[in-house]
Amino acid sequence: MPRKNVIRKSTNATPRYARFWPHASGYLFVLPNLVAVAVFLAFPLIFSLYLSLTNWELLTPPTWAGLANYVDLFADPLFWTALWNTALFTIGSVVPIIVLSLLSALALNQKLFGIGFFRAVVFLPLVASTVAMAVIWMWLFNTDNGLLNWLLSLAGVEQIGWLTDPHWALISLIIVSVWKGVPLSTVILLAAVQNVPDRLYDAASLDGAGVVRKFFAITLPMIRPTIAFVLVISIIQSFQVFDLAYVMTNGSGGPGTSTYVLGIMVFQHAFRFYEMGYAAAIQWVVFLILLGLTYIQLRLSRSAEDDL
Amino acid sequence: MTGSAAPRAHKHRRRKPLTLALGYLALTVLATMAIGPIIWAISGSFKSPGEVFVTPPQLIPSSFNLDNYAKVFEFIPLGRQLFNTLLYAAAVTTGQVFFCALAGYAFARKKFYGRDKVFLAYLATLMVPATVVIIPQFMLMRSLGWVDTIAAMIIPGLFGNAFGTYLMRQFFLSIPQELEEAARVDGANQWQVYWRIMLPLARPALAVLTVLSMITVWNDFLWPLVMIHNEDISTVTLGLLHLQGSYSTNFPVLMAASVMVILPPVIVYLFAQRAFVTGVAQAGLAGR
Known part of the structure; x- marks a missing residue:
């Protein structure tokens, strides 16, 4: 009894603020982040939903439009062109990214002298500005003086109008996007490959399995969750393509509509035609598509995290 | 055996x-x-x-x-743009690291009501892609009167983001609890425990976040494209875009400008390769 009292007394003796403070300081520490994310991200996101239900040409006050923007959007042939181009770009980028990054992760996982150097070089495109790389690739793609056409001419291939021929323009964007996307996937896949326990390979060696057999029987099943995860983040990133398309086509999505992707469409409607409501509607459609993809990704990332 | x-x-x-x-x-x-x-x-x-x-x-x-390099500076105010971009990268990174570390520590170690729920909600904001909110963000900057000002380039990024906080939280979770308790027994207050004991221990994670943030801000394109028109406060990526627009066939000069834009992040990368690659692997996992 007396003992209990002592404890009680000492608790009561601590000033009120001291019991309150541990909680309060926790809130205070996270407050700047939360306020900033509410103001600069959450509020704009909700606001754009409202925006998409209005006609707003920036200089005049918004007028309520209901679902008119969405109705117009689905009737707009250019929207379907943009969606189709974006889907083509995404599929065209993601498949080579997965295959090539898997191969490069395996190559970089070799225990060879100088492997650190090769890793550093292969990961380097990660830090190179997309805008600068777009400018550099535009020279490589140049029809008359580009390195690519010269290399192809050695093999007897006729000049290709990489960025001037509507059949090739989207493929050219895909090439650059693959070049830029492989290192990111490689970093993640390499980490997964390195985490496959050695004893599995040892056991397989004892059973006489060769390199190819080991890859299909051990490596691939072990890193499958990570591959699935990398697949989805590559899809999400490719679907948002903008920088590359904007720089390489001078903001037009041309030639014709051959590289007219959703990112370009949003930008043009918002910042060229000042149709803020319509552009916001496109963005919400994009957001819902991406949200669906993210949902898949979240389910996969849990297993990928176990994998790493 | x-x-x-x-x-x-x-x-x-x-x-x-x-x-x-x-x-x-x-x-x-x-x-x-x-x-x-x-x-x-x-x-x-x-x-x-x-x-x-x-x-x-x-x-x-x-x-x-170096003729082509000299010409770049004649054609566009690249010197000014290099300085601006460095300023934005340094300012945003300082703020990001400070606030992400603070929040990451609190989410890892502090006890407050609803902590983990708040953290999950915060983490969910990673699902909002930058390209999806650019229009309302532009409207917001416009109503604040920040369009075409340095404020638009610095303030929105200054107070941290969910990824940086996630990164710091994961790191603080891995630091043994005893260190903190020992400091508290010695009479250190809440802030001292964090600032003098915990933060110095988090140096590796701080390095990762610094490198990632610097390079991200340096290479940013969509945000400055939408917010900045005045050449005096524009960035290297905008400068390069304008050079490309005006001198699209002068390849040597375009290459010189591109090399100069790529070089600073590459230098940072060469010195902090391990930190960068660690960060990228974790960024992948956080769903970026």
């Missing part, structure tokens, strides 16, 4: 020369594809306008003079 060491050592016996050669061949092809375009750009940045049209194209330029 000592016997088991022998076969183990045997396993790492020298590989067959053919396997070794194939391994290096694969790595060389890979490395060439990765930095070939950049090497070609560096080579082109030294070429004279006439040299660009020579067939077959030469990898080694006839001279290594």
Whole structure:
């Protein structure tokens, strides 16, 4: 009894603020982040939903439009062109990214002298500005003086109008996007490959399995969750393509509509035609598509995290 | 048991020369594809306008003079833009690191009601892609009167983001609890425990976040494209875009400008490669 009292007394003796403070300081520490994310991200996101239900040409006050923007959007042939181009770009980028990054992760996982150097070089495109790389690739793609056409001419291939021929323009964007996307996937896949326990390979060696057999029987099943995860983040990133398309086509999505992707469409409607409501509607459609993809990704990332 | 060491050592016996050669061949092809375009750009940045049209194209330029680099500064205010971009990157990074570390620590170690729920909600904001909110963000900047000001380039990024906080939280979770308790017993207050004990221990994670943030801000394009029109406060990526728009066929000068835009992040990368790659692997996991 007396003992209990002592404890009680000492608790009561601590000033009120001291019991309150541990909680309060926790809130205070996270407050700047939360306020900033509410103001600069959450509020704009909700606001754009409202925006998409209005006609707003920036200089005049918004007028309520209901679902008119969405109705117009689905009737707009250019929207379907943009969606189709974006889907083509995404599929065209993601498949080579997965295959090539898997191969490069395996190559970089070799225990060879100088492997650190090769890793550093292969990961380097990660830090190179997309805008600068777009400018550099535009020279490589140049029809008359580009390195690519010269290399192809050695093999007897006729000049290709990489960025001037509507059949090739989207493929050219895909090439650059693959070049830029492989290192990111490689970093993640390499980490997964390195985490496959050695004893599995040892056991397989004892059973006489060769390199190819080991890859299909051990490596691939072990890193499958990570591959699935990398697949989805590559899809999400490719679907948002903008920088590359904007720089390489001078903001037009041309030639014709051959590289007219959703990112370009949003930008043009918002910042060229000042149709803020319509552009916001496109963005919400994009957001819902991406949200669906993210949902898949979240389910996969849990297993990928176990994998790493 | 000592016997088991022998076969183990045997396993790492020298590989067959053919396997070794194939391994290096694969790595060389890979490395060439990765930095070939950049090497070609560096080579082109030294070429004279006439040299660009020579067939077959030469990898080694006839001279290594810096004419094209000098011309970039005549055509666009790149010096100013380099300075601006560095300023934005430094300011945003300082704020990001400070606030992400603070919040990451609180989410890892502080006890407050609803902590983990708040953290999950915060993490969910990673699902909002930058390209999706650019219009309402532009409207917000416009109503604040920040369009075409330095404020638009610095303030929105200054208070941290969910990814940086996630990164710091994961790191603080890995630091043993005892250190903190020992400091508290010694009479350190809440802030001292964090600032003097915990933050210095988090140096590796702070390095990762610093490097990632610097490079992200440096390479940013969509945000400055939408927010900035005034050349005095524009960034290197905008400068390069304008150069490309006005001198689209002057390849040597374009290459010189591109090389200068790529170079600072590459230098940071070469010095902090491990931190950067760790960060990227974790960014992938956080769903970026």
